[in-house]
Amino acid sequence: MTKIAAIIGGGVIGGGWAARFVLNGWDVQVFDPDPQAERKIGEVMANARRSLPGLTDVALPAEGKITYHASISEAVQGAQWIQESVPERLEIKHATFAEVQAACDVAAVIGSSTSGFKPSELQQGAARPEQIMVAHPFNPVYLLPLVELVAVGADAALVEQAKAVLSSLGMHPLHLKKEIDAHVADRFLEAVWREALWLVKDGIATTEEIDDAIRYGFGIRWAQMGLFETYRVAGGEAGMKHFMAQFGPCLSFPWTKLMDVPEFTEELVDLIAGQSDAQSGHHSIRELERIRDNNLVTMMRGLKAQDWGAGALLNAQETAMRAGTVHGAVAADLDAGKLVETAHRTVPLDWTDYNGHMTESRYLQAFADATDRFMAIIGCDAEYIKSGGSYFTAETHIRHLDEVHAGATISIRTRVVLGEGKKMHLFHEMMEGERMLATGEHFLLHVSLETRKPKPPAPHIEAALVRFAEGHADLPTPEGLGRAIGAAR
């Protein structure tokens, strides 16, 4: 059966829903009176196409079709899911639902993207109130998994159907059992927004300082554990009750300009400690600490690769650490008769498998980084690459000789086997102290980044490369050089 979703109201949120559905194989029928709707949704689709399909390690189903319709009644034809994302005014919502219900399948889910209204408000005066529920997503809708599903007053079977559809789209239906203005997440956002406005208004901090206070600190924590689990870990082995006893009384301080405070009774402490046990009690605090640290390292190193936020700070630190050491040296500083140290680093947590050994593909990452470093040494650095030339790897041969764990300090020493014209043939040896872990043999060609075809490097680069090739020619031939798989067997 063709799966069809109707998107009523485009824009950033409606467009994000359209992208989620289309990229998961649904046909999408859009109604939006804005003459710019197709262009706007097209822009969201373009962002979604570049980011969503690669999230999973298997390809998504073939894309569905997206069509634009002149009326709500046409857009909802045959739809199993109807998502309303019209402006946040109750009379507009009510008029929209009346048109939707006059034409749609009675078995379809009608979800509202409202951030403020409760389902009981949306359902007022509806032909079939039990068909309408809140399905509140978060921007960018095509990437973030959270959907607040508030379905008080809706048909129970339809709610289960809604949860199954959202899960199949890779989303997390957070099914709230009670309704409340603004649901849950936006109440937090509003509390922070309100306090942030005070801080800016009173000249305590700028918008940039506030953003830094969030993204370099609790923002990274909350990306993986949220509020209570984070505090559970902070409380240590003594647990959530202990944490509450420490932090709870602060509630009586008038820190924020926010005055209405729940009374800090033993009953409330027990309620929270009990829920926290149910949520996280299957992990010890030590386990949670390690899980948290694995997650933080992984996200921070991910941001490092993007050179953004906390990751940009790491890159700045690294640049400062390289300065004045052999890891910031250029060819002229180095003895061409010796192997070149192209890496000296600690195996990070995100490079290891579940039992702490360095993962296969990270050996190549370390070798590739070492190659980049050697390129920089001979003058093929970021600035030269910007001018249009670089080396591309054509072939790689890795021999895994021994295992290594996260936390070990490894180094790589590099030999130039051949360096002439466009060709560069390197042999890397990865060591932990005197223990050889792996060798990486790499054949690279210098290319024009414009044509993507081989061409000779700049003369100063070839000269530096030849100097190492000649200097290394007299060194003993390393074991394993030039070997083919299966040849020795």
Next chain:
Amino acid sequence: MTKIAAIIGGGVIGGGWAARFVLNGWDVQVFDPDPQAERKIGEVMANARRSLPGLTDVALPAEGKITYHASISEAVQGAQWIQESVPERLEIKHATFAEVQAACDVAAVIGSSTSGFKPSELQQGAARPEQIMVAHPFNPVYLLPLVELVAVGADAALVEQAKAVLSSLGMHPLHLKKEIDAHVADRFLEAVWREALWLVKDGIATTEEIDDAIRYGFGIRWAQMGLFETYRVAGGEAGMKHFMAQFGPCLSFPWTKLMDVPEFTEELVDLIAGQSDAQSGHHSIRELERIRDNNLVTMMRGLKAQDWGAGALLNAQETAMRAGTVHGAVAADLDAGKLVETAHRTVPLDWTDYNGHMTESRYLQAFADATDRFMAIIGCDAEYIKSGGSYFTAETHIRHLDEVHAGATISIRTRVVLGEGKKMHLFHEMMEGERMLATGEHFLLHVSLETRKPKPPAPHIEAALVRFAEGHADLPTPEGLGRAIGAAR
């Protein structure tokens, strides 16, 4: 000169500071009257050692020494930095500073980890008030970069020195120009905590639901951009003023139980829009959207590798997508006379370099994933691996034949070159449609995960492997099989 830091007060925060300093090459002198201090700091140090040194791609300097001292006056001897992390009571802080200043170098920085007190409060009655400043870190101190530096009343040159030291430790000194109770970040934490207590107390949501509402939604956003930059992007090309016009009036809704609201004047809108331009105006909204999506994809895929939070959701989606397709099939379902499709996936954003091409090491990651998939097909799946056997890669040979961009759908077809006893020799071909991108030749040995030595696989695995080896023996020999680097030249 030996760099020495004195840590006054251990615990989670003091221990985190100790770890930051020691792992960055400082000697650390600890004073803490708790007889358990050495054990407690040792536990923090163990967590820090496994996670911090791998954050950067160059090794940190050699570790400093950590020593424990019987008095404050002994602990501060020779220290350039003294960090106070004693309990949050002003009279204890004052008594501590008196002892510190009676013995320490007048040129040392005295930082306080206080989350609540203002520097003017800390400085009251001090011998040298200008030496004391707030340096408020975030747990885990050894990983999170944020330090709120509030130095009103402190010596300006000393503040610059403090900023330089914190930066050298990989931290971000957020230098606040005005003092306020609880500084900035904790005011947000308190606002959210307060609202969360209400939600739990009123039975709207459990602690787990609240954590999910945070970590599957705005938590991931805030890990990279914070509040204002996120909203700037949400406002679209119309900019921050447009966003404020939409969201600002919501402040008059009594959503949260928090009543004191700044008046929403044009002046406040201009102030915020102006600061936001200064912060982010050098990127267009389209650029910011792409930067944001790159970051989100990178962090979510990082969490996927950790099988946690939003990443665990992706794994669940993937398992559901594999079910009932060839990507969930086992050997008995497949024709052994044909190459095996071991991957069908989209190149994700975090696999690409700055110009969108798939990065060298990700080819091996894709091949290694394909090998894992082939192992699962022949019965060497997660359950079998738990029983103590698996295949380890001994050698790899990759030929890079063509480039591929993020967003492309690639597939891998796998040929068994040899499969007998402990040996498995595979040849993967990576394709985008009919275009061959790379080949990966891999020699693996079956091992005991206990001894890490070769041993034969379980009979059903060997049988399944042999069946494919025999079935593939009659297929034409692929180009490039068994080749050594340099051999063809």
